Amino acid sequence: MDATVVSAAVTLSPIFAVPLGEARLVPCERLNRELEALFLARETDEHRNPMPSHIPQEEVFESRFNLFRWPEPCVQELRKFMLDTVAETVLQASTVSAQDFTRLKFHNHTWFHVTRHAGSFVSHSHPMASWSAVYCVRVGEVPPDQPGSGLLRLFDPRPGANAYLDPGNAKLHASFRLSPLEVRLEEGQVIVFPSYVFHEVTPFYGRDTRITVATNCWFA
Numbered sequence: 001m002d003a004t005v006v007s008a009a010v011t012l013s014p015i016f017a018v019p020l021g022e023a024r025l026v027p028c029e030r031l032n033r034e035l036e037a038l039f040l041a042r043e044t045d046e047h048r049n050p051m052p053s054h055i056p057q058e059e060v061f062e063s064r065f066n067l068f069r070w071p072e073p074c075v076q077e078l079r080k081f082m083l084d085t086v087a088e089t090v091l092q093a094s095t096v097s098a099q100d101f102t103r104l105k106f107h108n109h110t111w112f113h114v115t116r117h118a119g120s121f122v123s124h125s126h127p128m129a130s131w132s133a134v135y136c137v138r139v140g141e142v143p144p145d146q147p148g149s150g151l152l153r154l155f156d157p158r159p160g161a162n163a164y165l166d167p168g169n170a171k172l173h174a175s176f177r178l179s180p181l182e183v184r185l186e187e188g189q190v191i192v193f194p195s196y197v198f199h200e201v202t203p204f205y206g207r208d209t210r211i212t213v214a215t216n217c218w219f220a
Contacts, residue, residue, distance in 0.1 A: 014175050016158060021089030021133075021192035025081050028188030032137045034074035036211055039063075039112050039137070049111065059119030059204075065109035067213065078135065078213060082190055083108065086131050086217050089192040110215040115140070115150070119210075120203040123155065126195040129216035133192040136185035137213060141206030150204040154181040157197050185212065 025031065042063070049062045056062070068079040083106065091101060109129070113121070126132050134152060142149050156162065162178040172178060183191060193199070195216060204210045 017175065018157060018194060018197060019089065019093040020154075020181075021085060021092070023081075023085045023088075023190050024186075025188040025190070031074055031077055032187055035078060035112075035137045035213075038072060038074060039114060039211060040209075043114055054122055054124065057119055059116045060121065061114040063111045063113075065111045067110040067112060068108060068215070079110070082110075082133055082135055082213070082215055083217070085190050086133050086192050086215070090131060090219075104219045106217065106219060108215050108217045110213065112137070112211065112213045115201070115204045115210040115212075117205060117207060118203055121201040123153075123198050123200040125198045126216045129195040129218045131192055131217045132195045132197075133190055133215050133217070134185065135190040135213040136187050137211040138209060139185060139187050140204060140210035141208050142184075143205050146205040148182075148202050149206060150184070150210050151202045152183045152185055152191070153200050153202060154183070154193060155198040155200075156180065157194075 043061045047063050049064050052062060067075060068083075070076075087101065087106070090096065091098060115121075140150055156178055165178070169178065185191070
């Protein structure tokens with residue numbers, strides 16, 4: 001059958017787009033090494049999350065969710081950078097004015113992860129927050145034979161969107177993608193995404209450590 005001839009111009013637009021914010025701290029080496037030293041020193045039961053929402057792994061240390069209350073200058077420097085990035089993402093993605101935004105109460109739960117060989121994190125979302133962000137302190141080794149090591153994978157939030165694939169929808173442009181988005185975070189990089197998006201971290205196969213900071217934010 002001959003292809004249908006469209007006589008009118010077609011306008012194409014995304015109708016269910018998921019906003020993704022991204023920023024980089026430059027330079028980041030000094031701050032990251034200070035954070036790394038602090039986190040490794042506090043990788044103890046005193047600072048461990050006492051009520052994890054997942055089955056704990058020996059290879060992954062998760063801190064309590066009060067990280068941004070720590071007074072250390074390196075933590076407060078990271079706090080400003082991450083929360084400023086979340087705020088700018090909200091302003092760009094919404095119709096909230098900068099003036100109205102300043103009147104909102106900005107809440108967060110923030111913690112760090114230290115991941116060692118074979119550590120991973122199962123798919124999950126954060127239903128009690130509106131925006132989530134992840135910052136990379138140390139990316140860790142990526143073995144040549146394990147290119148998928150330590151990736152942050154974000155899943156399409158539309159149920160059933162990829163239930164049927166054929167040549168007509170298998171190669172959509174990035175903004176209309178049906179496949180997961182895989183991100184290899186770089187040191188100093190932060191990404192921000194809606195908290196409803198399910199995401200996971202693939203197994204880390206480096207011989208050293210992968211260190212990240214995560215925050216969940218909500219407003220009132």
